[in-house]
Amino acid sequence: MANVKINLLINKPKYSAHIEESNSRIFTTGEVITEQKDFMRGHGTYLEDGFIKSSVVGVAKQINKLISVVPLKSKYVGEIGDVIVGRVTEISKKRWKIDTNSRLDSVLLISSINLPGGELRRRNAEDEQSMRKLLQEEDLLSAEVQNVYTDGSLSLHTRSLKYGKLSQGILISVSPSLIKRRKNHFHNLPCGISVIIGNNGYIWVAPIVNVEEQGGGFAQCLDPVSKGDRETIVRVKNCIQALSACYVMIYDTSIMYAYEESMKYDVKELLNQDTMYEVGFNAKQRILQLE
Amino acid sequence: MAYNPLSEAEKIFILHGVQDDFRNDGRTRNDFRPMELQTNVIASASGSARFCIANSDILVGIKPEIDIPSPNKPNEGKIEFLVDCSANALLDFEGRGGEELASEITNCLKLTYSSPYAFDLKSLCILPKFQCWKLYVDILILQCAGNLYDAISLAVKCALYNLRIPRVTSALLDGGNVDLVLSDDPSDCDRINAESLPILMTVCKIGDYCIVDPSIDEENCSTSSAVVGVSGNKITTIKTISGGSFHADTLNNLIDLTITTAKYLNEKLLKSLKQEERQMESNKIQKCSFLN
Amino acid sequence: MPFDTKRINGPDNTFSYRQFIDADKDEKNKKEFTGKRNDNRELLDHRKIAVQLNAITKAKGSCYIENGNTKIICGVFELREIAKSSRYNDKGQLYCDFKYAPFSRETRKSVTENEEKSLAMSIKLALESLVCLHEFPNYQIDVFIMVLEDDGAVLSTAVMAAGMAFVDASISCFDIITSSTIAFIDGIMVVDPTSEEEDIANSTNPPENHGTITISSLNSMDQISQVIFNGFIEPQLLKDAKKQLLEINKVHEIYLKKVVSMKIIKEHRET
Numbered sequence: 001m002a003n004v005k006i007n008l009l010i011n012k013p014k015y016s017a018h019i020e021e022s023n024s025r026i027f028t029t030g031e032v033i034t035e036q037k038d039f040m041r042g043h044g045t046y047l048e049d050g051f052i053k054s055s056v057v058g059v060a061k062q063i064n065k066l067i068s069v070v071p072l073k074s075k076y077v078g079e080i081g082d083v084i085v086g087r088v089t090e091i092s093k094k095r096w097k098i099d100t101n102s103r104l105d106s107v108l109l110i111s112s113i114n115l116p117g118g119e120l121r122r123r124n125a126e127d128e129q130s131m132r133k134l135l136q137e138e139d140l141l142s143a144e145v146q147n148v149y150t151d152g153s154l155s156l157h158t159r160s161l162k163y164g165k166l167s168q169g170i171l172i173s174v175s176p177s178l179i180k181r182r183k184n185h186f187h188n189l190p191c192g193i194s195v196i197i198g199n200n201g202y203i204w205v206a207p208i209v210n211v212e213e214q215g216g217g218f219a220q221c222l223d224p225v226s227k228g229d230r231e232t233i234v235r236v237k238n239c240i241q242a243l244s245a246c247y248v249m250i251y252d253t254s255i256m257y258a259y260e261e262s263m264k265y266d267v268k269e270l271l272n273q274d275t276m277y278e279v280g281f282n283a284k285q286r287i288l289q290l291e
Numbered sequence: 292m293a294y295n296p297l298s299e300a301e302k303i304f305i306l307h308g309v310q311d312d313f314r315n316d317g318r319t320r321n322d323f324r325p326m327e328l329q330t331n332v333i334a335s336a337s338g339s340a341r342f343c344i345a346n347s348d349i350l351v352g353i354k355p356e357i358d359i360p361s362p363n364k365p366n367e368g369k370i371e372f373l374v375d376c377s378a379n380a381l382l383d384f385e386g387r388g389g390e391e392l393a394s395e396i397t398n399c400l401k402l403t404y405s406s407p408y409a410f411d412l413k414s415l416c417i418l419p420k421f422q423c424w425k426l427y428v429d430i431l432i433l434q435c436a437g438n439l440y441d442a443i444s445l446a447v448k449c450a451l452y453n454l455r456i457p458r459v460t461s462a463l464l465d466g467g468n469v470d471l472v473l474s475d476d477p478s479d480c481d482r483i484n485a486e487s488l489p490i491l492m493t494v495c496k497i498g499d500y501c502i503v504d505p506s507i508d509e510e511n512c513s514t515s516s517a518v519v520g521v522s523g524n525k526i527t528t529i530k531t532i533s534g535g536s537f538h539a540d541t542l543n544n545l546i547d548l549t550i551t552t553a554k555y556l557n558e559k560l561l562k563s564l565k566q567e568e569r570q571m572e573s574n575k576i577q578k579c580s581f582l583n
Numbered sequence: 584m585p586f587d588t589k590r591i592n593g594p595d596n597t598f599s600y601r602q603f604i605d606a607d608k609d610e611k612n613k614k615e616f617t618g619k620r621n622d623n624r625e626l627l628d629h630r631k632i633a634v635q636l637n638a639i640t641k642a643k644g645s646c647y648i649e650n651g652n653t654k655i656i657c658g659v660f661e662l663r664e665i666a667k668s669s670r671y672n673d674k675g676q677l678y679c680d681f682k683y684a685p686f687s688r689e690t691r692k693s694v695t696e697n698e699e700k701s702l703a704m705s706i707k708l709a710l711e712s713l714v715c716l717h718e719f720p721n722y723q724i725d726v727f728i729m730v731l732e733d734d735g736a737v738l739s740t741a742v743m744a745a746g747m748a749f750v751d752a753s754i755s756c757f758d759i760i761t762s763s764t765i766a767f768i769d770g771i772m773v774v775d776p777t778s779e780e781e782d783i784a785n786s787t788n789p790p791e792n793h794g795t796i797t798i799s800s801l802n803s804m805d806q807i808s809q810v811i812f813n814g815f816i817e818p819q820l821l822k823d824a825k826k827q828l829l830e831i832n833k834v835h836e837i838y839l840k841k842v843v844s845m846k847i848i849k850e851h852r853e854t
Contacts, residue, residue: 002503138297220300234315273325382618525816526815527814533714539800543689
């Protein structure tokens with residue numbers, strides 16, 4: 001039988017009550033952040049009358065003398081060494097254009113990938129012509145930020161076996177400010193699946209594949225994923241969406257906590273807003289206890 | 292329809308998921324995403340409703356106006372649907388982008404409400420040949436996350452359930468002019484029997500199976516899809532809405548699937564509508580803003 | 584009613600005198616279905632169709648088709664490249680324009696522009712699975728269809744006309760598309776209805792189980808490329824109608840194939 005659930009909006013609980021007092025100061029637009037003059041202004045700020053003022057609503061971040069304001073919702077601002085997940089939007093001469101959730105499309109040069117058939121092989125004209133065979137429009141890939149150009153656009157590279165084209169799985173898009181920067185963004189979770197938490201807010205959930213077998217990172221496995229793996233993947237996906245709905249930082253531990261909290265529910269029950277919030281908040285509580 | 296890029300491997304993952312009866316959000320093939328409804332949301336409309344399927348968010352307002360019946364249908368009222376795909380819902384709708392989809396949905400609603408067994412226009416007639424009600428059903432798409440047809444038809448049904456037409460106490464013909472007397476009491480009004488109003492249901496074919504309530508990603512990887520209008524245990528419309536073809540036997544499966552699912556959906560919907568009505572009567576609910 | 588400025592429009596605010604004849608009639612005198620058809624056909628018989636290819640000289644391919652009194656002319660024009668400003672399409676795009684001639688029905692211009700657009704959309708969807716669109720990346724193919732006279736089963740006749748025009752234009756297709764219509768009056772199947780029968784099936788007080796269904800199919804693979812039904816009906820009756828329609832489509836297919844091969848043979852002899 002079909003599963004139909006219709007809720008009444010008049011009975012919808014108000015989740016805003018759950019927001020606890022934050023201990024960090026929130027700056028609103030136009031507010032003076034500091035009156036001292038010896039600071040440098042970073043992202044999300046502007047200079048007026050010699051004061052640094054906030055141009056977005058968010059929390060102020062200070063690195064040495066640089067002050068910036070980080071908003072809750074933002075496009076991804078790349079940094080060298082970040083792990084990202086992106087989607088090919090266009091193929092042009094010697095390069096792929098990649099959507100990485102940043103303001104401008106990023107580029108992946110053909111010279112910054114490992115060509116199939118050995119790392120030391122020389123690149124030839126044939127490779128340029130068969131670029132579409134390696135990565136097509138709309139294909140997904142994982143990569144690392146190699147360089148940031150002056151206009152903020154990124155150049156990527158996949159010169160490691162862990163990077164490359166992504167095969168079967170689910171992509172989830174969350175706000176980049178929810179991604180916790182860590183040493184490792186590739187995780188094989190204890191529940192038996194792998195996640196790539198891109199710094200750009202794109203998260204890839206997929207079955208575990210053996211890296212050595214992938215050979216150059218452009219091969220794809222299109223065999224059906226086993227039902228058990230699929231269930232876990234979808235559960236993790238729903239958990240990540242729950243975390244994102246509750247504004248919990250997303251990293252391997254928080255995902256695992258949410259996953260454990262979700263076990264008492266069916267996977268499809270996690271689509272309901274109340275279950276979703278419950279899982280998210282429980283995971284948050286456990287993270288707070290940890291700290 | 293909304294466009295969302297998907298790589299080949301992602302499409303295959305979705306396809307195998309449909310085969311395994313375990314879709315990308317954990318639903319089985321004939322499960323719906325959670326839905327939310329509220330009626331009487333707009334004070335200036337005589338009937339209104341807001342209906343959401345996941346993030347597809349539809350707002351409907353109905354206004355009855357007095358019109359002259361068309362000469363070849365002297366004892367019938369009129370109903371007109373108008374869908375507005377606002378660019379807020381989807382950037383593709385910007386400019387004239389949403390026009391084609393809007394007129395498709397409008398036509399589909401018109402077809403499915405055209406049979407007198409589905410919706411009786413005679414009840415909207417005030418004085419044959421001279422005066423009738425014309426219902427303007429204005430539909431606004433606030434957000435789009437796939438499956439617009441279902442969401443819109445359900446929203447329209449809720450709004451018609453909520454509709455209150457002022458009661459005409461007397462209608463007299465006075466030397467070619469019509470004299471209408473409407474009831475002074477605002478609570479004295481006519482309502483429409485919403486029970487058998489048709490609902491539309493989108494069915495997408497992915498691989499060898501049909502699914503209901505497709506998400507945007509599923510819409511993008513289906514080979515063909517159709518909208519079926521169901522009223523009670525009868526069918527009011529079938530319309531293919533995408534370019535692909537399907538095997539002749541699939542049509543039978545599609546009909547069986549929609550008849551059983553729509554019946555269940557309709558029961559649930561009416562139950563929720565009645566429950567809401569009871570709740571509204573028993574205690575005044577305070578709203579902080581109408582979208583929340 | 585939307586106003587088409589591209590055509591000469593008649594005066595506003597006029598009514599056809601026929602509308603008043605119908606309105607004044609008693610309920611008893613209303614058109615009623617007696618079980619016998621005006622043109623002495625059996626209920627399950629379809630009308631004879633006549634097809635002429637290459638009917639418009641300026642078009643790449645064209646077709647004139649008569650189904651009883653329903654007359655439709657269709658032209659397919661040369662491929663055009665889609666302007667660079669829009670998104671790149673790896674498949675060809677169809678543009679379908681469908682118009683009723685103002686005098687094609689009993690009352691002048693009784694079909695609104697919206698209805699024309701919706702029919703155009705249905706024809707376009709039917710043709711999308713017929714034409715090998717992957718062979719024409721980033722191209723647009725224009726199809727223009729004009730109904731000269733409407734005596735029922737317009738959609739199905741138009742789909743066949745467009746399909747044959749594609750064949751005539753030598754644009755690659757997967758199959759030959761065939762299409763037919765059934766009207767239900769009080770649960771009785773009436774194959775290939777005339778406009779009068781269609782009116783009864785969708786009139787203001789139809790008997791229960793009424794409506795019209797059109798199915799377009801590609802017969803070599805048993806594929807249905809387009810279905811449109813409106814009315815109010817028992818599901819089982821629709822399934823029966825589907826079976827009947829697919830059989831009629833197979834008969835049409837044989838005839839259409841003959842027309843195409845005859846044309847080739849004729850041209851071959853002439854050269």
